[in-house]
Amino acid sequence: MDESHDEVKPQIIIIKRIKKVKKHGHHGGSWKIAYADFVTAMMSFFLLLWLLSLLNKSQLRSIAEYFKHPQKTGLVQQGTKINKDQKFDFYLEKGKEKEKWKDLEKEKQKEKEKEKEKIKSPLQTESKMNEGKKDKLMMDKMDKILAMKKDFEDKLASHPELSQFKNQLNFVVTADGLRIVLRDLENKSMFTLGKSDFEKYAKPILEWLTKELNNYPNQLVIIGHTDSAKFKNGKYTNWELSVDRANATRRTLINYGMDPNKVMRIIGEADTDLLDKNNGLNPANRRIEIIILTDEAVNKINKK
Template sequence: MADKSKIVIIKKIKKGHGGHHGGAWKVAYADFVTAMMAFFLLLWLLTMTSSEKRAVLAQYFKNFSIFQEAGKSFMKESSQILQSPSGDLKTSSRDPGMGTELTAEDLKEKLKRAIEEKLRDLKDQALVDIFEGGVRIQLVDSDGKSMFLPGSAELSPSAKALLKLVSENIKDMLNRIAVEGHTDAAPLMNGQITNWELSTARASSARRELESNSIDTNRIARVVGYADTELLIKENPRDPRNRRISIILLQPPHKEPAGTFPVRQEVTPAIRPAEREPAPSATPDGLQSGRNQGEGRIQLRPELDIRPQKPIQP
């Protein structure tokens, strides 16, 4: 009877699935899908963009950098045009991105190439070299070809052509110019003038020709004649090459680095507001407003006396 009264407990263990892991995977999956959508959208935009726009975009990202050494800064690549208080415009001639400087060697080669290309027949009469930090262009005579008519300061057609070509290549530069005249040691036949007067007159003729070809008059630093004191061919004082004109682009002192030649930039002048004309003064000619001496005062000229006079006795 005792065995029949014992209670038997049966424990059932249910085997189920693992616990819930939350929705974190959904966030990661959404980020992945968004990134893929942005990627394919970018590919579509690139296929719809022209090659010119793609080049501009590539250049933009290429130049951008937080480091000073990498690429070029935006400010240096921009036009550095500043307006002074007076309204005048100035340009920076030291901007390397604008190509506003030439070395003396570069300018010499530029002039040589221009003469070689345009005036090949006269290349032997145009000597270009570096002289005292500047660039010197010498127009020399040769056998049968003269820069001036014999015994006069009148330029020959060959000299005018060379001076025009030189002017075209130096007119946009800022350096001042020296014009020198030289002769050979042969005395003049007429005897009325000497080589001193002739060399000076020829230098002045060359100056006038430069100015007629758009060279600014203010750039001319000096015009001088040396007669036969500075011969090009010292071994033969009567060599025709001693008769020459020297055009020297001077190096500006203490402004630009040695051996550099700044170039003038084309700048569109800003439109200034119309300046208001000063209102006519209501003060009589003999009176002057005394603003500097205090408000409400009138300063009298010493020669005027407006005090009441004593009545004249009959």
């Protein structure tokens, strides 16, 4: 055996160290957070822009004013208390805009009032003129009635035979004209008791009245009144008696020469309109009333 083969050569061990070079690796999840913040900020920004696009000019001016003077002014929410001494350099929507609308509404209202005044002015002038005419006509009418009343009273007082009956003849000015009242006195009746026949002394009064009534063109209404005494039989009442006495007066005046067309109405009112309301049996309640009508009163009667 060869000795050379008996020697064992030492085995050389080679250790190869590989140096690993680290490439750029990931940085964890921090970048995601940063990106999310960026996206959120952009969304907020665009949301802000969208909200700003919805505001009107007044609100935009208010926001701009706030950023100019953040310590002096700001948006005022509903219900916020404001100090009396606090001054604002701007108007909010509920301030300046409302003031503008109020001013416009006031101007429109003024214009409407002016137009109304233009329309009303001629009408008011005409109305005042008509009222003035009506007042003048009313005064003229009253003057005529008063003059008529004085004429009757003066002639009655100066009449030698009829002056004794001045307590039975009254002249009253009314809205419808002059009311002539012929009333009974105690123990001195114009009519026979319970009948429509005139007593003898009453006829000269009616004759004188006829003459005086003919001096005026006015038409007449004759009204009969009674006291509250009742008839025993019940078939003939104060209603019939009052009408019969009014009609008897009409006939007597016509017999003495009065135009029949002067009488428009004869009316019987029985004891419904007593002169002495506390004593229905007072003789003064028995009376005849002759109303000398104004033109207006005649028109009222004709319309009825």
